[in-house]
Amino acid sequence: MIDFGYTLTRDRQFDYDRGDLRYYRLVRSLEPSIDLCIGCGSCSATCSAAQFTNLNIRKLHTVIRRGDTTSIKAGLRKCMFCGKCQLVCPRGVNLRNLILALNRAIEQLG
Amino acid sequence: MEHSVIVIGGGVSGMTAAGMLAQQGFNVTLLEKEAETGGHAARWDRLFPDRKKASEVLDFIRKGMSRVKVITGITVVNITRNDKEFTVVTRGQVADGGSQMADIPHPASCILLATGYELFEARKKEEYGYGIYNNVITSAELEDKFRSGSPILTSEGKPPARIGIVHCVGSRDEKVGNLYCSKVCCVTGVKQAIELKEMYPASEVFNFYMDLRMFDRHFEELYYEAQQKWGVSFIRGRLSECAENPDGSIIVKTEDTLTGKPLKMTVDLLVLLTGFVPGRGMASISAMLGLTTGADGFTNSADSHTLNNSTEIPGIFLAGAVKGPVSISESIADARAAAIQIEVYLNSDKPGND
Amino acid sequence: MKPEGKRLVWNEYQKEIANDNYFYVRSCVRQNFFPGAEKTFLRYMKDMGRNVFENPSHTTCSGIGYHSDIVPFETAMTMVARQFALMSEAGYENFVTSCITSFGLYSEVLETWEHFPAVEEKIRGHLRNATGREFVKPKNLAHASDVTFKLRKDISKAGKYRLINHITGNSIRVVEHIGCHYSRMFPNKGVGGAEYPYVLIGMIDEWGGEVIDYPERRHCCGFGFRQYLVKANRGYSVSSSKKKFDSMKPYKPELILTNCPGCPMFLDRWQYAISEMEGTTYGENGQGIPVMTYEELAGLILGYDPWDLGLQVHQVPVEPLLEKMGIPYDPAKKFLDINGNSMGKPKPPSAMKFY
Numbered sequence: 114m115i116d117f118g119y120t121l122t123r124d125r126q127f128d129y130d131r132g133d134l135r136y137y138r139l140v141r142s143l144e145p146s147i148d149l150c151i152g153c154g155s156c157s158a159t160c161s162a163a164q165f166t167n168l169n170i171r172k173l174h175t176v177i178r179r180g181d182t183t184s185i186k187a188g189l190r191k192c193m194f195c196g197k198c199q200l201v202c203p204r205g206v207n208l209r210n211l212i213l214a215l216n217r218a219i220e221q222l223g
Numbered sequence: 224m225e226h227s228v229i230v231i232g233g234g235v236s237g238m239t240a241a242g243m244l245a246q247q248g249f250n251v252t253l254l255e256k257e258a259e260t261g262g263h264a265a266r267w268d269r270l271f272p273d274r275k276k277a278s279e280v281l282d283f284i285r286k287g288m289s290r291v292k293v294i295t296g297i298t299v300v301n302i303t304r305n306d307k308e309f310t311v312v313t314r315g316q317v318a319d320g321g322s323q324m325a326d327i328p329h330p331a332s333c334i335l336l337a338t339g340y341e342l343f344e345a346r347k348k349e350e351y352g353y354g355i356y357n358n359v360i361t362s363a364e365l366e367d368k369f370r371s372g373s374p375i376l377t378s379e380g381k382p383p384a385r386i387g388i389v390h391c392v393g394s395r396d397e398k399v400g401n402l403y404c405s406k407v408c409c410v411t412g413v414k415q416a417i418e419l420k421e422m423y424p425a426s427e428v429f430n431f432y433m434d435l436r437m438f439d440r441h442f443e444e445l446y447y448e449a450q451q452k453w454g455v456s457f458i459r460g461r462l463s464e465c466a467e468n469p470d471g472s473i474i475v476k477t478e479d480t481l482t483g484k485p486l487k488m489t490v491d492l493l494v495l496l497t498g499f500v501p502g503r504g505m506a507s508i509s510a511m512l513g514l515t516t517g518a519d520g521f522t523n524s525a526d527s528h529t530l531n532n533s534t535e536i537p538g539i540f541l542a543g544a545v546k547g548p549v550s551i552s553e554s555i556a557d558a559r560a561a562a563i564q565i566e567v568y569l570n571s572d573k574p575g576n577d
Numbered sequence: 578m579k580p581e582g583k584r585l586v587w588n589e590y591q592k593e594i595a596n597d598n599y600f601y602v603r604s605c606v607r608q609n610f611f612p613g614a615e616k617t618f619l620r621y622m623k624d625m626g627r628n629v630f631e632n633p634s635h636t637t638c639s640g641i642g643y644h645s646d647i648v649p650f651e652t653a654m655t656m657v658a659r660q661f662a663l664m665s666e667a668g669y670e671n672f673v674t675s676c677i678t679s680f681g682l683y684s685e686v687l688e689t690w691e692h693f694p695a696v697e698e699k700i701r702g703h704l705r706n707a708t709g710r711e712f713v714k715p716k717n718l719a720h721a722s723d724v725t726f727k728l729r730k731d732i733s734k735a736g737k738y739r740l741i742n743h744i745t746g747n748s749i750r751v752v753e754h755i756g757c758h759y760s761r762m763f764p765n766k767g768v769g770g771a772e773y774p775y776v777l778i779g780m781i782d783e784w785g786g787e788v789i790d791y792p793e794r795r796h797c798c799g800f801g802f803r804q805y806l807v808k809a810n811r812g813y814s815v816s817s818s819k820k821k822f823d824s825m826k827p828y829k830p831e832l833i834l835t836n837c838p839g840c841p842m843f844l845d846r847w848q849y850a851i852s853e854m855e856g857t858t859y860g861e862n863g864q865g866i867p868v869m870t871y872e873e874l875a876g877l878i879l880g881y882d883p884w885d886l887g888l889q890v891h892q893v894p895v896e897p898l899l900e901k902m903g904i905p906y907d908p909a910k911k912f913l914d915i916n917g918n919s920m921g922k923p924k925p926p927s928a929m930k931f932y
Contacts, residue, residue: 114856117854118808118809119808119809119812120812121816121819121851121854121855122816123816124820125484126476126485127485127487129486129488129489130488130489148450148451151457172482175481179482181482204447346585349586349772349773352582353582354585355578355579355582355586355773356578464795466791466792467790467792469827474792
């Protein structure tokens, strides 16, 4: 092996065909309203944790639905469980339960 | 002299207006360039939002047309005006005359232009590979398949396990010269997503959209149903390109704008929601009559709020998609409005009404 | 795949390419990486009976600087104006470039002047003040691959070899790669447009090869200029080429054909670099996928000696392809210079085969 002075850059294009949908499927079985999200961002806008950390709850659960599970654990830890997200969701997604379900998924699947 | 009306265009709006005017006692002739009336609606399987059969709507409209004189298989080659009367010259094959064509003049006191629209030619979006990759079809072709009743298969003869539906093909697109929104494709995409899930409950269906235009009553509920009951996935991101795998499946690239990352996935079948474009035949008719078109190429009415079925030319009326993208229910309402205004116009012209 | 669908697209993008009497401008770097390429172009143009003129005092178009944010557009336009002045002074009106980025820059400049005539006047002033020269815009601007495309049937007729495996009789499977600046900016200035460019496919079709379409066909090889010039960024460029290689692998290509000077350099060299960094090789038996420019391929078709074309400096060995096509070559002469003296031998790579 030769070191030419540079390294290969990781391909950041998300390949859906290689995603891990187990987390999504487990969460959906516990909280089916996850499918109702329209990506409006009301939850992230009102989120208490988002004012001081980079938790983006809208992005987090969208990313899980794609099968991209790299950022869940770090994100979830920041949630205060205050319930503001659930209060404002226009589609009626049960976000508090969704977060609990996500925790359960992490426990079970690692 | 009895007033006569000529309706050019035998689609939903033309037939609706013709039938209503004939029932009111006017002498109505309907001219249609194809061999049969029905327009684009004759090609659809089920209509949004309630999924009734398109044929039901056409049957209803046709029932009201018993007094209309219908001439099919002709093109309009000239329209001239002489004071308050018009003459429409049609060209068509002579009956039992082989390939011989004949020009026939039709006199009229007024003309209703219900010439409709055409579908955007999907192959103009070269990057989507329509006409090149076998498993890329249009939404109209999907309706053909639904109507045929046979199961929908990929070009390799298998049921698709994953289907992609692409919104905004040929609309809202500067590259193909159509800046406008075709309005009804979004709800069509949601409807077809549900229909595909009904046919193949185990399949995955993805709608790739920029915005979701659920503009009319029950449309938003249809979107809700697609997500909640059927598990259709909606990815907000416009497809940039397609490529073909060795097994014939299609690789699509989009940005998942809601997560901010470029995304690629393989689908077995890709459906392109092609939009409305102005009908080619209207260019010559507009020129003959001196009508104006908007920047989008559709024909202008005298006023979009208050005189939406009239034109600047007394006696020339408009109904339906000739004015721009419109749904079938709106087209029917518009045609009935045009019929009433034509009736008012013709009655105001009766001798003794000064 | 329905090839007729692509044919419809190609028919819509037809381009006017001049037939003879070309003023030729060279690439900054092509002769460094592919020493025989431009010489071969001049040789087969002469063999096809065409007149190609060069002025040795022509310079770079400065595209390499413009695309690295070092040369401002006004300077680049003035350099381009001088090139045009040399062309009109020599009595020519057909301009042919060796480099794809040049072609892109000349197209961009001409298009700018067409929409903003005041800018053109300003550049005329600059050129006059700097050099005293006046210029006339070329009547026809083409890339050397366009000209080769135009002559592909003549080359085929005069050719001794074809893109066919002479043992099995099958067509050679070819991946074609078009330089980004060829048609992406102005699709109607490229043969076949931007989505399905035809300039190289036309040559491959005519010479008997089989064209492969693969998912990352459109992806840039990573050359760029602005990011590549800094060594620490180079991994980013190499990763772009790697993405292409990984994508074309299942289709088993036997040759990559390009028309830009930078792309073959990347696609050839990075196969070696990737093999040394990761141990991954592409192609059959760790041989890599040979990469050629259209000049080199035309030269092979016409029966020119492979070592006269400069194929010995390719890092992915071309010998397996020569053997497939039945083209004879003398291995002993590979590393001898034009006078027959030894040039020395490169150190063999650790993961790729070496001839």
